[in-house]
Amino acid sequence: MKKTEIYYKHDNSVARVVLNDGKGNVLDHIMMEELLAALDGFSKMPSLKLIIFEGAGKHFSFGASVEEHQQEFAAAMLRSFHNLFYTLRDMAVPTAALISGQCLGGGLELALMCNFLFADETAKIGQPEIVLGVFPPPASVILPEKIGLAKAEEFLLTGKSVSATDAKNMGLINRVFTDKAAMLDGVEEWMGEYILPRSASSLRYAVRASRAKFNHVLTNFLPQLENMYVKQLMATHDANEGIRAFLDKRNPVWENPSVLYK
Numbered sequence: 001m002k003k004t005e006i007y008y009k010h011d012n013s014v015a016r017v018v019l020n021d022g023k024g025n026v027l028d029h030i031m032m033e034e035l036l037a038a039l040d041g042f043s044k045m046p047s048l049k050l051i052i053f054e055g056a057g058k059h060f061s062f063g064a065s066v067e068e069h070q071q072e073f074a075a076a077m078l079r080s081f082h083n084l085f086y087t088l089r090d091m092a093v094p095t096a097a098l099i100s101g102q103c104l105g106g107g108l109e110l111a112l113m114c115n116f117l118f119a120d121e122t123a124k125i126g127q128p129e130i131v132l133g134v135f136p137p138p139a140s141v142i143l144p145e146k147i148g149l150a151k152a153e154e155f156l157l158t159g160k161s162v163s164a165t166d167a168k169n170m171g172l173i174n175r176v177f178t179d180k181a182a183m184l185d186g187v188e189e190w191m192g193e194y195i196l197p198r199s200a201s202s203l204r205y206a207v208r209a210s211r212a213k214f215n216h217v218l219t220n221f222l223p224q225l226e227n228m229y230v231k232q233l234m235a236t237h238d239a240n241e242g243i244r245a246f247l248d249k250r251n252p253v254w255e256n257p258s259v260l261y262k
Contacts, residue, residue, distance in 0.1 A: 003031040005056070006038055010196055013049045015042055019107075024062030025055045027106045032080045039087045049200045050191060053110060054098040058122070063105025069134065069243050075230045078137065081106060082222060085138055088113050089215050092207040094195065098187060099123045099173075100180045104161070109138040112146060112172075115207065118190075119164035119173045120183045126161030133242025133252060134233060137225035138218075145214050147171050 003025075005018040017038055019025035042048055055061055068077040088095060097103075097111035099119040108125050111117055119125075127143075129136045135156065143152035151170050154160060167173040175190075177183035195203075208215075233239045237255045245252035 002034060003028075004034040004038060006041075010191075011047075012045065013047055013196065013200065014052065014191065015045075015048060015050070016052045016054065018054055018056050019061055020056035023057075024059055024102065025057070025107070026062050026065050027081070027110070028065035028068060029077065029080060032084065035084055036080070036087060039084070039091065042093065043087075043091050047200050048093050049198065049203055050195050051093050051095045052098060052187070053095065053114065055100065055103075055107075057101075059101035060097070060099045060103040060111065060123070061105075061107025062102055063107045063128075066132070066243060066246055069132070071234045071240055071243075074234050078226050078229060081109075082138065082226060084110065085113055085218065085222065089211075089218060092204040092211075094203050094207055096187065098180075098183055099125065099164070100183070104128055105136065106138075109136055109142070112139060112142045115210075117167075117173050118175050118177065118183055118187055119167065120177045120179050121164055122179070123164035123167070123173075123176075124161045125164070125167050125172075126159065127155045128159040128161070130157060131159040131242070132246050133236075133238045133240075133254070135225075135229065137222055137229055140225055141218055141221045142214075145217055 003021045005020055007016040008014065009016065017035065019031065021031065042051060064077065064081060095114040096116040096118060097114040099111060099117065101122050103111055103123060103125045105128060108127060127136050127139045140156055143155060147170050164173055164176045168176050175186065177186050236257050238257060241254065242252045
């Protein structure tokens with residue numbers, strides 16, 4: 001069964017990508033492969049003006065698969081996941097995330113890569129990776145660019161989740177709606193006013209221009225953090241213990257080993 005659904009609207013100028021694994025819309029390797037295939041198809045559509053990401057059901061996404069965070073899978077998982085970010089960077093098609101319910105970890109990172117973030121009042125967003133003894137490479141690069149270092153570190157170093165209203169007050173969410181139906185209607189109205197009347201090609205130049213610094217930071221630092229994660233973090237007891245403890249449904253037992261800086 002496919003884990004993503006693709007719909008087109010407004011004479012194929014808008015693509016809706018719906019994450020749908022039947023539960024928490026977990027970004028496992030199957031869903032990531034489907035997303036990359038979808039983006040490859042979108043890259044051949046010069047009239048495309050907007051890509052919308054949303055989650056089926058009550059939640060946007062619980063995040064990347066914890067099972068695939070285990071040491072033997074981590075390198076392949078990060079490589080596939082980060083390819084989504086590089087592909088979106090290179091396409092430069094405007095993107096929007098429509099967030100309901102839980103939007104955590106890798107799910108939030110996918111949303112963060114979007115140019116526009118909309119949410120309803122059920123949304124809870126956070127980067128809980130530190131609770132598992134790991135860190136989120138894309139969010140570590142993107143969040144400071146979006147909301148500043150001080151606010152970004154509230155997410156990255158504590159693992160806390162915040163409401164849609166708090167996220168809007170931080171400057172992370174563009175607009176908050178009462179519920180999912182209102183969000184869908186509101187975004188449709190917003191598209192009609194601000195996206196559909198624009199030139200598809202000029203929108204791509206505008207994205208490249210507005211993200212000149214953002215893309216430079218992403219391109220230069222995300223590979224470094226991927227290497228740190230795979231080569232250093234996953235060589236520690238505590239990173240592996242945090243993942244195992246989550247999968248075993250128990251509290252982790254930390255050893256607090258020395259940090260290896262290379």
